[in-house]
Amino acid sequence: MFENLTEKFQGVVKALRGQGRISEGNIEGALREVRLALLEADVNYNVVKDVTAAIKEKALGAEVLASLSPDQHFIKIVHDEMTKMMGGEAQELDLARRPPVPIMLVGLQGSGKTTSCGKLALYLQKKKRSPFLVPADVYRPAAIEQLKVLGSQIGIPVFDSNPGADPVEICREAVRFADRNGYDTVLLDTAGRLHIDEKLMEELRRIKEAVDPSDILLVADAMTGQDAVNVAKAFHGKLSLSGIVLTKMDGDARGGAALSIRAVTGAPIKFVGVGEKLDALEPFYPDRMASRILGMGDILTLVEKAQETIDEKQARELERKLRKSQFTLEDFREQLLRVRKMGSMEELLGMIPGMGGKLKDLKGAAPDEAELKRTLAIIDSMTREERRNVKVLNGSRRKRIALGSGTTVQEVNRLLKNFQQAEAMIKRFSQAGGRKAGRNLPFFR
């Protein structure tokens, strides 16, 4: 569905191509597609109205930059406007004041507060802070226990909250305890609650009053729908949020809630949660989020991730090979090894524009660790000639390779099929990338 949307979007935008400039007459169709794309990405209806109005105003009469065609220019305006609305630079926690610095995490049930607390603690520890975890959820069964377990996993102390106590008292006492024991940052994990639960919302206000936190972070699920504005407004109205943590971003939700929440609170998104492991917390980049919401793929993140692990010269060499269709199993092997260093292949593929829905076709191309090992064994059992030209691999050679690698002929066949898929995909991708965005091969840059 997302792919269709993106393609449709690109189709309508293409209609702008060949026009000298963007005008009232030719922009309506494109704006409509933007509107639909945003709604399908769960951006709130009223926020969509504001965004499209702003885009229209910017786009109309804007001189088309010499280097861009009108359709490219339009996409740039859309992207820029959304980026701007989600806040320019990434924002940090406010840790400047005299310790202990209390930080409150609030949100609906199941948004990921406790996990985010653990992640923030680890993040702070890496920044040479001395964090202290405080479970203040006395309602959900075993919530206190959950934070204690997380704390012990990362070696960060957890306040021994009394489940029978008032959460306000727990927080007040915990901050005092932190002060006496030299912890400089106190993470208060509050219970999940509905924003219309007046009694529990009042409890949060009292906690705020009791400990005067430097940051109050709303933890929000990236999959949240239209209701995100109601939730964010209510929490912001009661507590004046200082920031947002957007969780479950490792899924395939487009995350339009990010735009909605930012629009109604004005509070910056400070972190995003990208996995269940406790180190899966990243800073928020508005420009990438804009791409994601629009379904343009997270090209920048991809490029950056790849840059960390891929040598520029090697990348250029590979790109040259690809263009000349000389992508061999040797290159494939190298890529697999790099991919392992970069993170999961699925994650990477998901970042490529238009690749989201194709993941299923590529299931075999996204190997887990054991499969990766077998794959490498198979490739290593080939002769140099075979690796460079898979066409020579007849039945008896395949049998030999299977024997040599301790696998089966079926597995060898599967690998070859995956390789051909990868080859085809990369070729297609390199052509598309080169033409459309003027960026060739972001995957391997």
Added chain:
Amino acid sequence: MTDHSSDSFFSRLKAGLGKTRELLFMNVEAIARGIGPVDEKVLSDLEEALILADAGAGLAHEYAEQLRAKWRRGELPDVEALRAALRRMIAETLAPRMVPLAVAPPYPFVVLVVGVNGVGKTTTIGKMAHWLRGEGHPVLLAAADTFRAAAIEQLKVWADRAGAEFVRHQEGSDASAVAFDAVRAAAARGTHAVLIDTAGRLHTKAPLMEEMRKVVRIVGREIPGAPHEVLLVLDATNGRNAIAQAKTFREFTGVTGLALTKLDGTAKGGVVLSVTREIDAPIRFIGVGESVDDLRPFDAAAFAEALF
């Protein structure tokens, strides 16, 4: 689950809706008041209300077009009639999905509960256990969420509250092994229902989804026909992503029923209109709160009423 449910559930939803109106900056007063003539503005407000309920722009447009046609034929004299027509359309669409979960022999009747993180699987199981115990069924809860910290302890609390038996392994152990032990124990003890709690997992994580497939296989090998129900829990707060969740969980686990949780907030859960188009499974339960009684059978008419 008792029969007064429809009434009190409805009043709760109404109460929630009342609060929403104060919070929302949405522009549907005319519709909410239900007075005045129908015009283009009212129709577009209605479309907007459906979008705000997470029904999706496409579906909202479809409904609005159908109503527009009725209006042009003179069938909708005022806003009240318009509202009633839309409610009827939605209620009729969802009526076939009102099939309650029937726990029946041959026992043990095995229910596997699945879903993404934080939708309320464990709480839903706790409430289900309470309901089944009230119906006189011996129940066993299986703690197959061996991943999330303290998930086992959380389920244990619910088991104790409901007076259900409990099967657990160590944290980090194999979910299939827990499920296996649980159904075996239930078969040996003559327990009627086994409710298997699983770790929340994003549907995009293939290895974790494969693990679910394995649980289904193992349970089925042990008890013919099991799991008798694969219950996918969806969070009403979620937007369009619920569709992708439903499709993928169906592919891996063969979803046979849905539970829609967190309807006691201001989210309307309109995405189930799209979900039920994509997958052919009844809505077994809705969740309207955190206490043991806050699990209700799905009522299409009440749901449609609360939607806008």
